[in-house]
Amino acid sequence: MRSTLKITLASAIVVAAFAPALASAQAKDGYLTDTAGKEVKALGANVCVRSSQWTPALATIDCDPDLVKKPAPKAAPAPKAAPAPAPKKAAPPAKPKKPAMLNIQQKVELQGMEFDKAEMTASNKEDLDKFLAGLGKATKARGPVAIGAVIVTGHTDRIGSLNYNMKLSERRAITVKDYIVSKGVDQKLIFWEGKGPKQPIPVTKFCDNKMKRKQLIECLAPNRRVTVEVVGRAQNLAKPKAAAKKPASKPAAKK
Numbered sequence: 001m002r003s004t005l006k007i008t009l010a011s012a013i014v015v016a017a018f019a020p021a022l023a024s025a026q027a028k029d030g031y032l033t034d035t036a037g038k039e040v041k042a043l044g045a046n047v048c049v050r051s052s053q054w055t056p057a058l059a060t061i062d063c064d065p066d067l068v069k070k071p072a073p074k075a076a077p078a079p080k081a082a083p084a085p086a087p088k089k090a091a092p093p094a095k096p097k098k099p100a101m102l103n104i105q106q107k108v109e110l111q112g113m114e115f116d117k118a119e120m121t122a123s124n125k126e127d128l129d130k131f132l133a134g135l136g137k138a139t140k141a142r143g144p145v146a147i148g149a150v151i152v153t154g155h156t157d158r159i160g161s162l163n164y165n166m167k168l169s170e171r172r173a174i175t176v177k178d179y180i181v182s183k184g185v186d187q188k189l190i191f192w193e194g195k196g197p198k199q200p201i202p203v204t205k206f207c208d209n210k211m212k213r214k215q216l217i218e219c220l221a222p223n224r225r226v227t228v229e230v231v232g233r234a235q236n237l238a239k240p241k242a243a244a245k246k247p248a249s250k251p252a253a254k255k
Contacts, residue, residue: 030058032151032191039063040191042148042231047103049149049191049231052199100236104145106135110176111201111225115157115217118171120179120226128176128228132183135230143235150185152177152192153227155199157220162196169194176226197223 032040032049039062040049048063059067108131110124120128135145154173156165173192181187200223207219 030054031060031063040149047105047148047231049151052153052195102142102234102236104142104232104234105229106131106145107227107229109225109227111222113172113224113226115159115221115224116168118154118168118175120175124176124226125179128179129183131228132180132185135232138237141236141238143237145230145232145234147185147189147230147232149231150180150190151227151229151231152180152190153229154192154194155223155225155227156197157204157217157223158197158200159217159220166194166196169196172224172226176228180228201225 030051030053032051034040039060041047042049048060056064056067061068108127110120110128112121112123113119114121135147138144152173154169154171154176156169156172158165160168170193173194177187177190177192180190200220204220204223207216209216211219
């Protein structure tokens with residue numbers, strides 16, 4: 001089954017240094033964390049990497065301060081007498097403006113892997129190649145994306161034991177991770193994990209276990225997949241909108 005490409009633009013994410021080397025990602029309180037328990041942030045993007053369980057209710061002050069309820073402001077102190085104005089200094093030369101940047105978050109689902117196998121299909125490779133190539137091309141809205149982090153998540157259908165499917169989903173994630181590295185992406189930027197059958201595609205809830213085995217395997221094919229999500233930064237190329245002109249006032253009517 002051909003994979004479907006889903007690309008989403010992330011909202012603003014805070015800027016900081018990126019976490020250490022390749023490791024099996026751990027999800028905690030809505031964010032991926034490293035072995036020291038600290039939130040993983042994308043290199044150069046200052047973006048905390050959200051886990052699949054993230055919701056606005058799990059936002060933290062370090063990662064999503066705009067989503068955290070702020071305490072009521074304290075009463076302002078009584079104004080003090082203004083000091084005598086200091087002599088004016090010559091204004092320094094204006095610095096050139098830095099280009100406006102965008103935080104980017106894009107995702108692709110590589111669906112339809114063969115039953116009980118971890119290899120990518122030809123369709124999976126084709127869709128992933130197009131996804132990676134698209135990141136490096138400029139659009140009308142943005143420039144090429146500088147990758148800060150890549151999150152690779154393996155999935156399985158519900159057939160078989162949970163323990164077996166967890167290991168199978170990890171093998172699928174590693175297969176895709178290795179393929180991305182072969183395309184020139186630094187493996188230090190890649191985090192991977194296996195979810196087993198815990199996050200099925202919604203439409204597969206209609207796949208009845210009473211179906212014949214071959215029919216059930218085919219019905220659950222969308223669940224046999226790997227999700228690839230990229231977080232990064234790109235220059236904002238969108239032209240600013242012109243300010244709307246105010247309508248001219250009509251002259252007063254003569255009496």
